[in-house]
Amino acid sequence: MFSGIIEEAACVVALQKEQENLHITMECSFVDELKIDQSVAHNGVCLTVVAMTDKTYTVTAIKETLDRTNLGKLEVGSKVNLERSMIMNGRLDGHIVQGHVDQTAVCTEVKEAEGSWYFTFEYAFDKEMARRGYMTVDKGSVTVNGVSLTVCNPTDNSFQVAIIPYTYEFTNFHQIKAGTTVNIEFDIIGKYVSRMMAF
Secondary structure: OEOOOOOEEEEEEEEEEEOOEEEEEEEOOOHHHOOOOOEEEEOOEEEEEEEEOOOEEEEEEOHHHHHHOOHHHOOOOOEEEEEEOOOOOOOOOOOOEOOOOOEEEEEEEEEEOOOOEEEEEEOOOOHHHHHOOOOOOOOOEEEEOOEEEEOEOOOOOEEEEEEOHHHHHHOHHHHOOOOOEEEEEEOHHHHHHHHHHOO
16 A cells, blocks of 8 residues: 655666566665565556665566556666555555556646646546546546646546646656656545445
């Protein structure tokens, strides 16, 4: 379980393909606090630490993960938003994030707004999935590349988010431009409410 509050936008230092799996090696400031079998969210994708050195750690993404997320597009040097699993005895500063990416979306516009930025994203709309809560609602929560954000101006297949300078600088939002693919996770509460209303 995560909160969508990014700890660090860290660099990919190595990628190794093994059959249909991809081993991703990261370098970040809190490597010495990690351990094997620990969960870390990478652009919103929960992955397990499988190997470590003094300065790096490695996680493995399987084909299903690569097909549903943007992790297959990573290159050495790519910045990845990282978050360790939530400590349950503190404040929930973001929202409840599972680390289970629902699908990808594509950035269609980045608009500067006197010190902040509006990012517009489009995703494939499925009416049946929307009935089950896979959608965005105005002022609701959405996770983009692991970042907990508030939705504005949603349509059936798009939404905007407003990004403050701190988030822009300290996550990989500063690398997102029109055409960039991002991971999105819809709000789990909306999914449960939609499921209950179906009965």
